[in-house]
Amino acid sequence: MRLLDRLDRELGDGAGLVVIFDYDGTLTPIVSSPGAAFLAPSVRANLARLVESDRARLAILSGRGLADLRARVALDGVLYGGCHGLEIAGRELRFRHPRAHRSGVAATARVLAAALPLVPGALVECKGLVVSLHYRHVAPSRRGAVREIAEQVLSRRPDLALIGGHLVFDFMPRVGWHKGTAARWMVSRLVRTLPARRAVIVYAGDDASDEMAFAALRGRALTIHVGAKPTVAEYRVSGVRDVQALLRRMASAMAS
Template sequence: MSDAPRIVSWLDDWLAGGGRLLLLLDYDGTLTPIVETPHEASLPGTMRDDLRALAGRPNIRVAVLSGRDLADLRERVGVSGLIYAGCHGLEIEGPDVTFCHPEAEAQQETLGVIGEQLNKRAPTVPGMLVEPKRFGLAVHYRHVARDQIRRVETELARAIQQGGSRLKIFHGSQVIEIQPQVSWNKGDCVIWIRDAVQRMSTAPLMVLYIGDDWTDEHAFEALAGQGITVRVGTGVPASRAAYRFPDVAEVQRLVGTLAARPAGGTA
C-alpha cells in the first residue's frame, strides 16, 4: 500500500495552518520513468502543468534534483520559478538561490580528458554509453551484455588512470557515475536548499523529499527526523526513507493532488 494518501493529508493540514512546504523531487525514476537511454526521459505534459501550478503558490517551493547537468535538467523540466540542482547538487540555481561547488569547478578539465578517453574506448564495448556532464561523467551499461559489464569497469579504470586525478566513483541504476572528489552529495544539497528557503520567511517550513535511487539515500539520511522522505519503487530491500511509493505514477498523483488544491485553501 502507498503512503501517499496520508502524506497528502498531513500536507493539507500543514499548509492550512500557515506552514510552508519545500517539495524536493528527483528527476529520473521519480518524475519520469527509467527509460532505455538518458535522452528519452521526458516529463509528461500534465506533470509540467502541475509543477507550474505549484511554482505559483507563495507557500510552496519546488526543487528538482538530478545527476544530470543543470542546463539539461532545466531544459527537460521547462518550468520557471523552480529551484534546479544538477550534477547531484554540485550546481544549484533558482529564484534568489545560486551555488556552484568551487572544488568541482577546479576539476572540469581533468573530467574532460577522461571523457575523451572513454568515448574512444566505448566502441570496443557494445552498448556502453558515455554521458558527459559539466561536473562529471556517467557511463551507462543498460545495453551491455552481462558478461561484458566487467569490461566497462576495466575501460573506466584505464581512463581514470590516464586522467591522473582523485575522483569519486559510485553506482546508480545500471550506470557508473564519476564526480570530483569533493565532500558534497545530495544530502548536503538538500540541506543547503532547505536553509536558503528557510531564510526567505519566518513561517515554519516542512520538507518533503522524493527519490528512487541509491544517490537519494544521502538526502534521506540528511533529512531523518527533519522532514518527510519517500523512496520510489518496489524491490528495494532497505532504505533510509521513512515512506514508500510503488512507482512514478504515485508521485505524479501526489503532485497533481497538491496542484489541484485551491491556492487560497492551502495558504
C-alpha cells in the same frame, strides 16, 4: 501514518512547503534512452501550480547537467540542481562548488571513451562537472566488464568519486558534496524565502544518490523512496504514478 494523511495534516494549518524532487525515475519513468525522459504535461502543470503558490518552493535535483535539466523541466521559479548539486541555479540563487573542476572529469571522459569499443552499447556522456558511463544498452553478460572499467579508471583518479545509478556510473569531483549536502543547502536557502513560520520539507527520489539526501534530511523532511530498493527513507511509493498523485495533492493543498 500514511504519507498522504500526514501531508494533509501537516499542510493543513497554513504551513509552508519546500519540495525537492529527483528527475529521472521520480518525475519521469525510466526510459530506454536518457534523452527520451520527457516530463508529462500533467506533471509539468502540477509542478507549475506548486511554483505559483506563495506558500511553496520547488527544487529539482538531478545527476543530469544543469542546462539539460532546466531545459527538460522548463519552468521559471524552480531551483535547479545539476550534476548531483555541484551546480545550483534558480530563484535568484546560484551555487557552484568552488573545488569542483572540469579538468579531471574531462580527462576521465577521454579515458572512458577510449575504453568504449571493449563493451558494445556503452555510452559516455560528459555533463561538465560529471561524466557518466551509461550501460543500459550493454548486454547483461557484459555489464561486469563495464564495472571493471569504471573501477580501473577510478583507481587512477583519487580526485574523483564514483556514484552508481540506474544502469549508469557517474564520475564526479571528490569534494565532499553530493545530493545530501546539496539538498540541505537548498532547504536552508528556500525556507528563508517562505512567509510561513513553519515549513514542511519533502524529498522524493528513486536512486542510490538520493539515499544521501534521505540520510542528510532525516528528522527534518518527509523522505520518500520511489521504487522497491532498500532505503533509509521514511516512506516508500511504488512508482512515478504515485509521485504524480502526491504532487497533485500538494499542489491542491497549496492552492487553497
